[in-house]
Amino acid sequence: MPLLPPQARRAPGSDPYHWLQQRDSPEVLAYLEAENHYWQTALAGQQALREQLFEEIRSRIQETDLSLPSPWGPWLYYTRTQAGDEYPRHYRCRRPADDSLQTDPDSEQLLLDPNQLAGGGYLALGAFSVSPDQQWLAYSLDRSGEEIYQLFVSNLLDGSLHSLPSEAADGSLVWANDNQTLFYVSLDDCHRPWRLLRHHLPSGHSEVVFEEPDERFFLHCYRSSSERQLILQLASKTCSECWVLPADQPAGTWQCLAARSPEHEYEVDHGWLDGRWQWLIRSNQTGINFALYRAEEHAAQRPDWQLLRAHDPQVMLEGLTLKRDGYLLSLREQGLQVLELCRSGQVPCRLEMPDAVYSLAIYDSLEFDSPYLRLRYESLQCPAQIRQLHLHDTTQQVLKQTVVLGEFSSEEYASQRLWATAHDGQQIPISLVARREVLAGQQPAPLYLYGYGAYGECLDPWFSHARLSLLQRGFIFAIAHVRGGGELGEAWYRAGKLAHKENSFSDFIHCAEQLSASGLTCPAQLVISGGSAGGLLIGTVLNQRPELFAAAIAEVPFVDVLNTMLDPELPLTITEYEEWGNPQEPEVYQRLRNYAPYENVCAQAYPALLVVAGYHDTRVQYWEAAKWVAKLRHCKTDQHLLLLKTDLEAGHGGMSGRYQGLRDTALEYAFILHALNLAPH
Template identity: 40%
Template sequence: MKKSTPLLVGAYAVALGAAQAQTAVPPVAAIKPKQLTMLGNTRTDNYYWLNERSNPEVISYLEAENAYFDQVMAPVKGLEEKLYAEIKGRIQEKDESVPYRDNGYYYYTRFEEGAEYPIYCRKKGSVKAPEEVLLNANVLGKGKPYYQIGGWEVSDNNQLLAFSEDTVSRRLYTLRFKDLKTGKLYPEAIPNTGGEAVWAADNKTVFYTRKDVTTLLPYQVYRHTLGSDPKQDALVYEEKDNTYSMDLSRSKSRKYIGVQLHSTLSSEFRYLEAANPTGELKVFWPREKDHLYEVEHMGDKFYVRTNWQSPNYRLVETPITNTAKSAWKELVPHRKDVFLENMELFRNYLVLGERKEGLLQLSVRDWKSGKQHYLNFGEPAYTAAISVNREFDTPVLRYTYTSLTTPASTYDYDMVTHKKTLLKEQKVLGGFKKEDYVTERIYATAADGTRIPISVVYKKGFKKDGKAPMLQYAYGSYGISTNPAFSPARLSLLNRGFAFAICHIRGGQEMGREWYEAGKLLRKKNTFTDFTDCSKYLIQQKYTSPATLFAQGGSAGGLLMGAVVNMHPELYKGVLAGVPFVDVVTTMLDASLPLTTSEYDEWGNPNQKEYYDYMLSYSPYDNIKAQAYPNMLVTTGLHDSQVQYFEPAKWVAKLRAMKTDKNLLLLHTDMAAGHGGASGRFKSIHDVARQYAFMFLLLGIKA
């Protein structure tokens, strides 16, 4: 490759070297035009070169942007450090989860004071038994800039542990094995796995997925015999269609090992008996267009959550000897106003996780009598979810609960007596009292008449006079619902007069499957206009004003941020865009990038003109124009496995060249992290403190 002209000149020299300068000068990325022609349309990308990860010029540009960020943020550096200490001070550092019972042991994780990572533990037979440490991530991750345990699984005889680890943040996990009797690691280490491992019933055979190192899609299932050379592992299944991904599972009954193949709109389940690990995988029901399904086993039946002829899903059962649709018997019918999200099977009870009017509900049905009841939670906006329930023969349901004012809580619910027992509410230090805060559920009306739910929280005394600052958040893609949940860090905003709003916009699945369908493919723009219509409503109702309203979104929510600042920049004082997916057309045309071909059903296939034109009409990078933009903080990670770092880098470079305002535009790249940011419970607080300090800088908040 021809050596490029060094960038560390002119503006770069100022940004990197003039620490005493009164005015920071932003970096200016070199313009190197590249013509991109598709379907008769030619686009010019002046910053395409930034995707050259190994190019020193690219690294220099990212480092220059980081230096500029540091210089601009220098006036609030002390406040950022105060925020870090404040948020960290709310965390009970020495802490542990509520143990759950599985195969004769109680499993839990705990944190030691000052430690970044969890310690995975268990006790035999009783929570009062001596502790056995399975994994100490602090020891394993010592000296590494990034460390994460992916998945872990104990063998049926309770003596062996399979676990995976990622030290780069590319989600390419190395699979390891540990003898729990001796504490020693087995010599084999299997790289580039999906992070999950499933034991067969023989306590020596393990199934795992392998990823394509370019696309990062898991596409193969291998069978490994403990103690053998991984090079000799048997290929059990290979997925040839790169629009599909895969996951491994073991049924709650432990009888079956499953391979779940899934794309956006269709899925397929293959399985074999755990007692026969060398057997052939059976197809439960062949994949077909517009059919998603999941399978669980109990007794002599399979239970299937399916959207076949039922957009909001229904539940059916079928004999294990006949999985054809002709044998399916409906247990829970399709309902237009209720989305069936998940299920949990017990010997005597069926528990369903359902979503109605955007809120999660838990229903309990007695298998014998057929009687059904719902748990009552008593708040206008909350999140209740089925937790870890590994055993069939129990009348007790373990579930979790949180709201915008209630810290994460773990409950046991007696399905016979209907009695709830609070096992733990996450302790929040620093004098927090939930009664000091108010949560609301309100609705904005979109331009087409659709009512958009908004969950709002603020501290008592908040005045709706149009002067208060507000942070408005949304995601709105993949059918992922954004649930109202408590955040200890968010108190640093609420205690300084902020309100916080979650907009449950189309593209998520809060209001059922149609809510998702109405915010994808050729209807994707509904997601963006829903968000801006929510902004207009919040301003109209005097929760905030354009001078004090901030917008936030990450990943596909970063796409949302990019779209709304092109459409309605005048609505926002500032925007926080995390790992934003902003170069939609170019990315979706590159089949070598992670998560591209598997997402054609979400965004469309740009090789087809109808989708190409529509995506081009909203792609944030392609629609930057000469206009004033809000203040913006854009964050990314060099090793991001989902939205490559060069998308936000290119976006910022082009915005700098075209915007007509003098508002702040900052890019911060974590040179050691990926899509989820820094690893560790304290390192990640720096990311939040940085975002808050940016908003406080713009508002003149000094303490």
């Protein structure tokens, strides 16, 4: 007798599955449990394959490892992972007199063990912040996946532990320079960081110092690079405002550098430039790709800003990192990350990288006075490296490279950058990697295409131990850098949001068509995947062109976009108006209605589909996936697998432990192999 999938009850009205939004109701929980039982039963024959994939992936990872120690004052700080443990332990030891990075077992001190704190359940570590005098450790823990944190302070001298009186904290913790004052942020009823509180350790008293009533704005507090200033940033998706306070005056009055104005985004940092303390400001006041300004420490209002680097319509200024001996600009040009070193009296110098397509970021700025800075570099075929940059002569030294155990050589793989032509002639970049013989074979191969395309986020190429299990089976892995992301600058982002959101979907479809037309793959071998806003992308293209794909994976997918945006009581909805629009406006309503995945499910054949949700997800509620799957079951005309996996103890990021994450990946890969008829029988 064939296995029958669950059939959700259809209620009267325009949204027959609205009842699935009744969190914790017996009927909803019973339905989610039934779906979980269904996927477990449907995939029971893959258990051996899943275990094989899990062991494959695990065998490549150096399970017992030591992170690269970070020097700070008299200490080295580092983490150590042990085989069998889900989380790394945090340590410090005395800094060697020769300034090497050699750890000292005799002085080693265990600072935090998340394995013990987790007790086998969900655990996410938020902040991990040591006080300036290095006698206190402030940290935060999320035990449910809801991204609501408990706050703790540990005395590193006597081991005593204190908890902070916050019921809804976002997890951030910022020290003042008196080593007795902590600033933290609380969430409102819509899960928005909106209130800054100051906590005095000796008295145990907390008080509110700032509130942001505008529901479009998020509040964020951090220390400047110089360690001399505290910075409070209030930001919506199109506007920002910064307030500053000397770090050694925690009870002082915050000062606003530039009052918010429509479409003006800026961020500030504080450092040493030309022999004096100054502010550096990244601002879009003269162009969407941002320019760089400087201002004197005590004269930093907007009229006082002096231009350091002009706006460039071809190059996006993404960020800056300050050191006493210079500063590093993070740029993006033609879709690639570029780092440019700027030092007083010298011509700016761009750093050279070995691969044509790569990911590059500041890994650790180290101490402000240090002449060194650490970079993280990786590519689709090159495991991550931690490189040390010498600011004086720009030389780079590889301090640590991620180990891949077993038979692996990056030379056996090749990465490429291709371009697809969109409906309006725009060229859409595609990054891909495969074994060299697969690309040279000139035969269609199974291909895994990933996409996101929202919020200006960049999908820079990254290495994956797990992905090797697909590549070694002849797969090609590709990333579609569609509009809505930030890979080609701010204009690329704006061309895929609000009234231009359809570009994200059509770009992805053109990428899929290009990959098939070029002979790299074919629809019968093409798998697509995306999560969160990338799940919206997957849901929409499945409605529009299901025949292009053999299978799809949608993780915590934002597929009920219209109903979510119509409900301002849901977490984060109002802040999202600047990304998707406010459907209370008739034109916006129709636009969202035209592409919303849930509303546009229809009677047609769909590819095999695995949908993953987190019951405690506060960003994309579990019911979006559940309602979408229920409607697909009712409407679709094919017999392909449709599976809903709801992690009942997880949130937006899935399960928290590293082995739990590997098992989830093994499950997805086994599903793909089964859907493409590549799984062993």
